[in-house]
Amino acid sequence: MAPTPGGNRRTRIHVVSDVHGNARDLARAGEGADALVCLGDLVLFLDYADHSRGIFPDLFGTENADRIVELRTARRFEEARDFQRRLWAGIEMDRAAAIEKAVRKQYAELFAAFPTPTYATYGNVDIPPLWREYAGPGTTVLDGQRVEIGGRTFGFVGGGLRTPMRTPYEVDDEEYAAKIEAVGEVDVLCTHIPPEVPDLVYDTVARRFERGSRALLDAIRRTRPRYSLFGHVHQPLVRRMRIGATECVNVGHFASTGRPWALEW
Numbered sequence: 001m002a003p004t005p006g007g008n009r010r011t012r013i014h015v016v017s018d019v020h021g022n023a024r025d026l027a028r029a030g031e032g033a034d035a036l037v038c039l040g041d042l043v044l045f046l047d048y049a050d051h052s053r054g055i056f057p058d059l060f061g062t063e064n065a066d067r068i069v070e071l072r073t074a075r076r077f078e079e080a081r082d083f084q085r086r087l088w089a090g091i092e093m094d095r096a097a098a099i100e101k102a103v104r105k106q107y108a109e110l111f112a113a114f115p116t117p118t119y120a121t122y123g124n125v126d127i128p129p130l131w132r133e134y135a136g137p138g139t140t141v142l143d144g145q146r147v148e149i150g151g152r153t154f155g156f157v158g159g160g161l162r163t164p165m166r167t168p169y170e171v172d173d174e175e176y177a178a179k180i181e182a183v184g185e186v187d188v189l190c191t192h193i194p195p196e197v198p199d200l201v202y203d204t205v206a207r208r209f210e211r212g213s214r215a216l217l218d219a220i221r222r223t224r225p226r227y228s229l230f231g232h233v234h235q236p237l238v239r240r241m242r243i244g245a246t247e248c249v250n251v252g253h254f255a256s257t258g259r260p261w262a263l264e265w
Contacts, residue, residue: 017231
């Protein structure tokens, strides 16, 4: 912690979200900070900006990645699922085994890049059971839980809500609301997905509304944390806005920016 001229010590926290395979910048994300907070989506299945990157093009090639992005962007989800089923039928390895092997390779590199201490929660594309194997003693994984950092209480809620995309860690609205309730009143509320506010959930590049949480929005209005921090929406219409007493901040698409968002007090 950095001393102030009056002798008091200040706390600086760096926050990242939507890492999506960017281990190089993640290894530097904690520099100059007392702790790193990660709001999930470590895995890179498919880079919508560069279709040659991720598990999907590694398995099926860039041309097929181009096609799946085209279908999903047009919200033709059933066609996208049929297309994927045909692709999987053409490879010898079991689908679950192939994905787990690729995810394990990414997790080994990404968790090794976390500084000490790191406080992390899951994103909707993460696979929570695997985190227990890769999180070292310097990484604390929280979901529906609280922790004190530098005298302030941080609450963490991971994962996303159900969508037609059917990503690995999506939960029912009731289960998500229960995790929000379990966190209770905190100074900083850390989630992967944003509160359900149109300006915060609309992705200007994907041209669609992502799912935000009504339970999270209600909790912000009710408990009035200093900050609500989240990611998930890579190119939001608005990155920052106030809801009552709470500063709501999309901490950014770390995979593309490589820069953490800083919180200091």
